[in-house]
Structure formats: structure tokens, C-alpha cells
Amino acid sequence: MDSVASLAEPAFPGDDGSADAALTAALTAYDTSGDLGPVLVALGSARVLVPVVAVLGEHATPGTDKEADMATVMLTGADGRKALLAFSSVETLGAWRPEARPVPVWAREAARAALAEGATALLLDLAGPVRAVVETEDLQHLADGDDLVGVGATWAWSKRS
Template identity: 60%
Template sequence: MSHDRSLATPAFPDDDGSLDPVLAAAFDEFDSAGDPTAVLGALCTVRVIVPVIALLGETPTEGDKDADMAAVFMTGADGRKALLAFSSLDAMHAWDPRARPVPIFAHDAARAALDEDAGALLIDLGGAHFTVVETEDLGHLAAGHRLVQSAAGAAWVTS
């Protein structure tokens, strides 16, 4: 009997976890102009890294600890929940060297945040380029819309 099994092709086969050049340029533009539009626009097309950490379970088995892996959500003082994501492995490891990386498109991370009733996506928490994507921007990013510059300013467009 023959079983034709295959694994899905990785979305990021050559990814070494470095900061995406498109996002790096957007961070530079933000640093010089103070306008987050470039960063939001870059997030429409780039990969981010969602950290996954081990949570010890309640029923250890003989010789082993029971652990579950979970994405990291934070809850603000106002009660709002946010999903953590990082622009690179270095940024994630600066936050927690034990976290495991899950590379994912930023729009998929935004969708995951909304699926878990979070109101924000936090990029590079504690880093030099800490970015919060929330409210309407989070919804547009999750929907796969693109942020473009026009004569009237930045605008979200559908594909």
C-alpha cells in the first residue's frame, strides 16, 4: 500500500529570522519622520515572529513534566488583550531567550489576535521600534488590506 504524504511547503523556506529589509526601512523612516504609516504599510507584506512559550501543565507524568505551548498575550491595565510579535529572532530573544519562534505573516498575526478577542498586536515589546497596531488598523491588517499613500494622505485599500 502506498501513502502519498507530504508536508506543506514552508511559507518562509529561506528565513534566517533577520529583520525584513522592508520593515527595517520602515523603522528608519519612522525614526526620522515620526510617522507610523511606513511601519503599518510594511506590516501588510512582511513576516513577523510570534513567540510561543511552554506552560507547565497540572498533571506531570512519571519522569516528564506536562507542558503546553502557547502564544503570548498581554493584558493592559485597562483590560485590553494584545498578541505579542517580533520583527526578528534577535528582538524576540532580547525579550525572552527561551521563547520559540513561529514565523507568520503580520496580517495572519493580526487575524489571530482578533480571533482571540485581542484588541492589539504589539510588535517588538521593549525594543527600540515598539509598535502597537490596534483598532481599525488591526482590522484592516487582519483583512489583508494594504496601506497606501495618496495625495490626501494614507488610506487603506482592499486588494
């Protein structure tokens, strides 16, 4: 009897943790212009890193071994809205918290996860060098897999068929 274990192919073979070139260019342009459109276009096909950190387990008691759980990181603003953190590269994640474990996902998947957790935003590169926030309708469109397209001097979401 032949028994061969097989693992699923990784979603990002050869990924070295560097930022996507198109996303980096879009973030640089956003820093200058304030136009989030190119960032949203780049996120449509970009890999981001969602940080996972260890948190003390609920059942730890003095004198016993501590239990740790792994969790994604959500920030809650003063107004009560939540945002899921994501990073463009290992470098930008490390600038925020070097001990966080990077989990590579498509930005669209990160947007879906944010919405599933009750967040209203995806916060990209919290520690910079350029921070961007994808929220409300833009977050929903990104999660739905829609494409942002330029229409004259403005932007419009187009449903992917």
C-alpha cells in the first residue's frame, strides 16, 4: 500500500516578504497626492501580511504553565470602529512589532476577514512609512472582488464577472 502525504501548494511560492512593487508605488503616490484610488487598484491583486501575535490564554493560573493563543490584531478607534491590521511587507510589519508572525493573504481575503470580524476598515502599514485606511464601501468592494477603474478624473467600482 502506497501512502504519500501531499500538502497543498503554497499560495505565494517564493514570497520573500517584500512589498508588491505596484502597491509600493501606489502608496508613495498616495503620500503625495492623497488619492487612495491607485492604492485600491493595487490592493486588488496584492498580497498583504496579516500579523498574528501570541496572547495569554484565558485559563492561565499562577503556578501553572501559561497557555498562549495566536490572534490577528484589531484596533478599535475612539469612536468604537474596528480595523484589521495588514502590512505590505515583512519590513513594515517589523517596524510595528518585530515578534508578530506574518500570514500572507490576498488583500481581498484580508478585507473579507475584516468584515467577518465586524471591522469597518483595513489599516495598511500602521507604522508607515505610508499608512492607508480602506474603509466603508471601499472595504466591501475589495472584499467582494470588485475592480476599481479610472473614469475620467474620478474612480468607480466595477463588478467582476
